[in-house]
Structure formats: structure tokens, C-alpha cells
Amino acid sequence: MALLGGLIKNKEERIEKKTEKGKDAIKMKDWNGALKYFNGLIDKGNATPDIYVLRQMVLMAMDYDSPKILNDSIDLFRKNKDLTVEYGAHTVKVSQLLYECELRRDDETLSSKEDSVEVGEAFIRLGQKYMDLEYPNLILNDVFKEEKMSPSMLGNYIQGEGYSTIAESIKYESPKMAAERMISARQFYTECNFEDDVKRCDEFIENASKSGKCWFCNREETGLFMRLWPMPTLLSKENYAKEGERMPDNDSNKNVYACSGCRFVFYNQYQDCLKESKQYTDGKVQDLADWTASRLDNLQSQINALDRRIDSLRR
Numbered sequence: 001m002a003l004l005g006g007l008i009k010n011k012e013e014r015i016e017k018k019t020e021k022g023k024d025a026i027k028m029k030d031w032n033g034a035l036k037y038f039n040g041l042i043d044k045g046n047a048t049p050d051i052y053v054l055r056q057m058v059l060m061a062m063d064y065d066s067p068k069i070l071n072d073s074i075d076l077f078r079k080n081k082d083l084t085v086e087y088g089a090h091t092v093k094v095s096q097l098l099y100e101c102e103l104r105r106d107d108e109t110l111s112s113k114e115d116s117v118e119v120g121e122a123f124i125r126l127g128q129k130y131m132d133l134e135y136p137n138l139i140l141n142d143v144f145k146e147e148k149m150s151p152s153m154l155g156n157y158i159q160g161e162g163y164s165t166i167a168e169s170i171k172y173e174s175p176k177m178a179a180e181r182m183i184s185a186r187q188f189y190t191e192c193n194f195e196d197d198v199k200r201c202d203e204f205i206e207n208a209s210k211s212g213k214c215w216f217c218n219r220e221e222t223g224l225f226m227r228l229w230p231m232p233t234l235l236s237k238e239n240y241a242k243e244g245e246r247m248p249d250n251d252s253n254k255n256v257y258a259c260s261g262c263r264f265v266f267y268n269q270y271q272d273c274l275k276e277s278k279q280y281t282d283g284k285v286q287d288l289a290d291w292t293a294s295r296l297d298n299l300q301s302q303i304n305a306l307d308r309r310i311d312s313l314r315r
């Protein structure tokens with residue numbers, strides 16, 4: 001019995017030693033080393049649930065942007081959400097880590113979709129979920145990116161994205177309503193100090209208020225790049241100022257402006273021209289290819305004739 005007891009004690013010590021070595025490797029950021037110890041324990045059936053969690057966190061550290069690793073992590077953390085693990089200098093509650101991973105996956109899913117009002121509203125709801133987190137720094141950023149980012153900072157930014165997405169989705173129909181949404185986006189971006197986005201909002205809001213008359217049909221429109229489009233011309237400003245007020249205010253470019261309806265007519269014309277010229281150039285390319293092929297055939301038969309003459313001279 002004493003011998004058996006000693007063997008068990010030895011085995012326990014070995015497991016504990018490997019676990020410690022794996023944790024030390026994490027502290028040193030030696031990801032491959034950590035995987036070696038943790039995989040060894042898992043392969044021999046000696047791993048406790050926290051080893052699985054730590055191993056998954058190491059995989060996240062090695063390839064943070066991998067969607068597959070993120071999905072696998074969510075599955076594994078769900079099964080172990082009552083645990084708390086020591087990862088490097090961090091004490092991590094798996095339930096909180098899991099929740100942030102789920103929010104991050106939602107963010108990535110929304111970001112991959114085309115802009116629409118629905119996507120914008122979903123971004124706003126997601127941003128509010130970040131605002132509801134009651135701890136000072138996001139775990140994912142702290143642990144895997146070694147940066148401090150507060151949940152409210154990211155929450156504000158994502159809500160800004162939400163309102164901006166809605167504005168972009170409705171700007172062709174209603175520049176005025178789009179500008180109102182962009183004013184909300186601007187407030188959120190200001191909260192989190194994203195200055196480039198604040199500037200983008202300002203530009204959008206300014207453009208949305210610009211009015212002018214369509215050069216072609218004289219329709220009054222508001223919303224530059226929304227319902228009123230600049231088109232380059234060789235005319236000078238003085239020339240068309242004489243024709244009446246047909247430009248948005250304070251514009252010194254050599255442009256005339258088209259309403260969306262007129263612009264669409266030009267766009268269709270342009271598409272037709274493009275199709276025709278493509279047919280023409282495709283035909284020319286084919287002619288050139290045929291000509292080159294026939295020249296090559298011709299040259300080859302000349303080479304063959306020369307070969308035969310050289311052969312006959314050698315004999």
C-alpha cells in the first residue's frame with residue numbers, strides 16, 4: 001500500500017509540475033512551450049478543466065484574429081464558465097471572458113454585413129451591451145493586446161458606428177434625416193475621442209445641408225453626394241453664374257451639378273458606351289491574336305524547311 005501511495009503521489013507531483021511549467025511558459029509568452037505542457041497533460045488524460053481553458057487562451061494569443069479560434073473558444077468557455085483561471089499576471093473569470101468573446105463575434109458578424117438600417121440598429125444595441133459592463137478594462141484587450149480600453153469607450157465607438165451606418169443607409173432618400181443620425185454618431189465619437197470620425201461626421205453633416213439646382217433639369221435639391229452630384233466641366237464659374245444660381249454655395253470648382261435622376265441617365269449612357277467599346281477592343285485583341293498565330297505558323301514552317309535543307313547538305 002505504501003508503494004502504491006508513493007506512485008500516486010509521484011504522478012500527482014508530475015502533473016502539478018507540468019501544470020506549473022505550462023503556466024510559467026505563459027508568463028514568458030512562450031506559447032509553443034505552454035502548448036507542449038498542456039497538450040502533454042491533455043493527451044494523457046491528466047488535464048483538469050482549467051488546463052483546457054488556459055490552452056485555448058494560448059491559442060487565442062497566438063492567432064487573435066482567427067474566426068475559427070474565436071468560435072472554438074466560445075464553445076469551450078461555455079462549458080467552463082464557472083471557472084476562474086490564472087493566466088500570466090491576470091486572474092480571469094471565464095464567464096466574463098466568454099461574454100466579451102460573444103460580443104466580439106457579434107461585432108465581427110455585423111461588420112461583415114452591408115450597411116443597412118437594421119445593421120445600424122444592431123450596432124447600437126451591441127454598443128449598449130458594452131456600456132453595461134461593470135468593470136474598468138476590457139479583458140480581451142487587457143489580456144491579449146496589453147492595452148487598457150474601457151467598456152464605455154468601445155461602447156461609445158460602436159454606437160457611433162451604428163448611427164453612422166444608419167445615416168449612410170438613408171442618405172440617398174433623406175439627407176435631412178441622415179444628417180440627424182450623423183449628429184448622434186458625432187456625439188458618440190466625441191465621447192470616445194475618435195477625432196477622424198468626428199471630422200467625417202462634420203463633413204457629412206455639412207454636405208447634407210448643401211443645396212443647388214440641377215444644371216440639366218433645374219430641379220432644386222439638397223444633399224451633396226446624396227441627391228446632388230458634382231460633374232466636371234470646362235465652363236468657368238462666371239459662365240454659369242450668368243445662367244442663374246445653379247451651384248451649391250461657396251463652391252469654386254469647375255463643376256456643374258446634376259440631380260440623382262439626371263445623373264442616372266448619364267450613368268446608363270456611360271455603361272452603354274463602355275459595353276460597346278469593350279466589344280470593339282475585344283474584337284481587336286482577337287484579330288491581333290489570330291494574326292500573331294498565323295505569323296508564328298509561317299515562321300515555324302520556314303524553320304522546318306531550313307532544318308531539312310541543312311540535313312540534306314550534311315548528307
Ligand SMILES: [Zn+2]
Nearest residue numbers: 214217259262
Ligand atoms: Zn436633374
